[in-house]
Amino acid sequence: MTTIESPLRQEWDTWHREREEQLRTPHGWLSLTALHWLDGTARGFDGIPGTWRATGDGGVELTADGDAAVDGVPVTGTVRLEPVDGQPGVLVEIGERRVEVIRRTDDYALRVRDPHAITRTAFTGAPAFDVDERWVVAGRFEAYPEPKRLTVGAVVDGLQHFPTAVGVVRFTLGGAEHELVAFPGKAGGLSLHFRDATSGVTTYGGGRSVALADPDSDGRVTIDFNRTVNLPCAFTAHATCPLPPAENRLSVAVEAGERIPPRPDLQP
Known part of the structure; x- marks a missing residue:
């Protein structure tokens, strides 16, 4: 019946x-693989090109050699990114991945979005x-x-x-x-x-x-x-x-x- x-x-x-x-979706919530909190010291993170630091005045500085891009434009040198508190972050393109630069009150972090994350590929x-x-x-x-x-x-x-x-x-x-x-x-x-x-x-x-x-x-x-x-x-x-x-x-x-x-x- x-x-x-x-x-x-x-x-x-x-x-x-x-x-x-x-x-x-390829860069949705299931694609997250890392969360890195930033401070005023420029530093690198495993698997992520460039160095990153919180500027202390509402922004984040990324220094790279063309292996990262913002809005399709390769970053060669230092760029300033200004994420908005509590909102989706600024996306930096690294091949298939996206590094989302976020602000939470006065703290800044990098969130890595990878389409090959197991949380996405094994999602049922x-x-x-x-x-x-x-x-x-x-x-x-x-x-x-x-x-x-x-x-x-x-x-x-x-x-x-x-x-x-x-x-x-x-x-x-x-x-x-x-x-x-x-x-x-x-x-x-x-x-x-x-x-x-x-x-x-x-x-x-x-x-x-x-x-x-x-x-x-x-x-x-x-x-x-x-x-x-x-x-x-x-x-x-x-x-x-x-x-x-x-x-x-x-x-x-x-x-x-x-x-x-x-x-x-x-x-x-």
């Missing part, structure tokens, strides 16, 4: 397939719970009078992030009322970054996030927890992901969305 999938499952299948394709997909209608819930967004700059920890010890919260989303789940601090989404809408009773058990301990469309004129939103995703740090040891704010801990087990992924880089 042929099983007919529900529209919810059909839409989720399409969304999840696109999500996995994005993860598989992002495991997830079964899709279920009960994880699609109605919520209401209440905006703060003014956005709030929060301080949260990171998966890297000693590092902090400073996301801007714009309000809270309130909803009912598991027979109880809950609320989560909301942040602007990367492509519009809102983002909820949270932990729940599955965190560190069946889902990644550093938290997951779910994207929401813009609230309607009455603040109403729909939260589809089936589309809860892991942050990059669930897939690689070389990410600098923020942790959820302390208040974004749900007492209920959200058995929806992505589960703990396999980590081929951690296998003996």
Whole structure:
């Protein structure tokens, strides 16, 4: 007998397939192979051409002999790179690889992106719970009078992030009322970054996030927890992901969305 999938499952299948394709891109999160923190001393790193140093005034200097390029232009001598705090970094091209120069508050680092990373070549997909209608819930967004700059920890010890919260989303789940601090989404809408009773058990301990469309004129939103995703740090040891704010801990087990992924880089 042929099983007919529900529209919810059909839409989720399409969304999840696109999500996995994005993860598989040659220089995406699965391609990370190293994270090197910089200081004021010019130094080289194994397998990476040139020398690199943080200038102390908002930039990074790269000195190379033509074996690295920025925007397709070979670097011969010294160039200054100026990554923006908390944003994707400046990419330096080294053959098939990319060295991403990032800024995190007043710290600078190099993140190596290699299409041949085992985390990418051995990737078999992002495991997830079964899709279920009960994880699609109605919520209401209440905006703060003014956005709030929060301080949260990171998966890297000693590092902090400073996301801007714009309000809270309130909803009912598991027979109880809950609320989560909301942040602007990367492509519009809102983002909820949270932990729940599955965190560190069946889902990644550093938290997951779910994207929401813009609230309607009455603040109403729909939260589809089936589309809860892991942050990059669930897939690689070389990410600098923020942790959820302390208040974004749900007492209920959200058995929806992505589960703990396999980590081929951690296998003996």
